Amino acid sequence: MRRFALATLSAALVPLALSLAGCASDAPPPPCPPAGTPAPLDSFTQFAPGGGRDLTEVRFSGRISSVQTICEYDEKGVDIDLAVDIRVERGPADKSRQADLQYFVAVEDGPGNITAKQVFDVAVPFEGNSRRLARREELSLRIPTPADRGFRQTRVLVGFQLSPEQLEFNRRQRP
Numbered sequence: 001m002r003r004f005a006l007a008t009l010s011a012a013l014v015p016l017a018l019s020l021a022g023c024a025s026d027a028p029p030p031p032c033p034p035a036g037t038p039a040p041l042d043s044f045t046q047f048a049p050g051g052g053r054d055l056t057e058v059r060f061s062g063r064i065s066s067v068q069t070i071c072e073y074d075e076k077g078v079d080i081d082l083a084v085d086i087r088v089e090r091g092p093a094d095k096s097r098q099a100d101l102q103y104f105v106a107v108e109d110g111p112g113n114i115t116a117k118q119v120f121d122v123a124v125p126f127e128g129n130s131r132r133l134a135r136r137e138e139l140s141l142r143i144p145t146p147a148d149r150g151f152r153q154t155r156v157l158v159g160f161q162l163s164p165e166q167l168e169f170n171r172r173q174r175p
Contacts, residue, residue, distance in 0.1 A: 029072075029073065030073060030151070032069040032070070032071035032078075032080060033069075033071070033078065033080070033143070033151050033154040033155055033156055034155050034156070035067045035068075035069045035080075035082065035155070035156035035157075035158065036067060036155070036156075036157065036158070037064045037067060037157070037158050037159050038157060038159055039174065040167060040170045040171055040174070041159025041160055041162060041167075041170075042063060042064050042159060042160070043061070043062065043063040043064070043160065043170060044060075044061065044062050044101060044160040044162060044166055044170075045058060045060075045061045045166065045169055045170075046058070046059045046060045046061070046091075046099070046101075046166075047059060047093070048093035053169070055091070055092070056092050056093065057091075057093050058091030058092065058093055059090075059091050059093045059094045059096075059099075060088060060089065060090060060091055060094060060099040060101070060124075061088070061089050061091060062086055062087055062088040062089065062099070062101065062160070063086070063087050064084060064085070064086055064103070064158060064159065064160070065085045065086070065087050065134075066083075066084075066085040067082065067083070067084050067085075067156075067158050068082070068083040068085075069081065069082055069083075069156070075145075076144060076145060077142055077143050077144040077145045078142070078143050078145075078151065079140065079141075079142050080140070080141050080142075080143065080156065081138070081139070081140050082105065082137075082138070082139045082140070082141065082156070082158070083136055083137075083138055084103065084105075084136065084137040084138075084139070084158055085134065085135075085136050086101075086103070086122070086124075086134070086135045086136075086137065087132065087133070087134050087135075088101070088124045088132070088133050088135065089131060089132045089133075090126055090130070090131050090132075094126075097125065097126045097127075098123055098124065098125045098126065099123070099124040099126070100121070100122070100123050100124075101121075101122050101124070101160065102119050102120065102121055102122070102160065102161035103119070103120055103122065103137070103158065103159065103160050103161060104117055104118065104119045104120070104157075104158070104159060104160075104161050105117070105118055105120070105139060105141065105156065105157070105158050106118075106156070106157045106158075107141075107143055107154065107155070107156060107157075108153075108154070108155045108156075108157055109146055109153055109154055110153040111153075114157075116143075119161050120137070120139075122135070122137065141156075
């Protein structure tokens with residue numbers, strides 16, 4: 001699992017600790033800040049070099065299929081454990097049998113106000129005759145309590161880190 005603190009944005013691997021702490025009161029704990037993937041950043045397509053953009057030129061494609069969260073609040077902020085499910089498929093132009101991709105986790109505090117972002121590199125090797133793979137990325141992050149309004153407007157965004165060409169391709173594919 002990857003762990004990073006949004007105050008320092010340093011990443012380090014740590015064991016997954018998905019546990020729920022008991023509450024002293026009968027009140028239910030507040031819900032986790034919402035987490036999701038912006039529509040044009042939920043998928044990627046990597047084409048072979050050379051400019052062709054038809055199906056025979058696809059090396060890899062993929063999609064973020066789900067983002068799940070578990071969180072625990074304290075007086076200084078919230079700890080969030082994320083599970084990001086990614087599906088990757090080999091295309092006819094692949095020769096390397098390994099998809100190298102990037103995804104990001106960002107914190108938004110109000111519409112369009114990104115307060116922190118970190119990009120992660122992922123290598124997805126394809127062994128044997130595998131054409132499709134599912135992979136789960138597990139991360140932990142700490143978000144300090146915003147000073148003026150709490151977590152009312154806080155959202156966690158997860159998406160693929162795309163090149164301008166990949167982003168334009170995704171936008172053209174949407175109805």
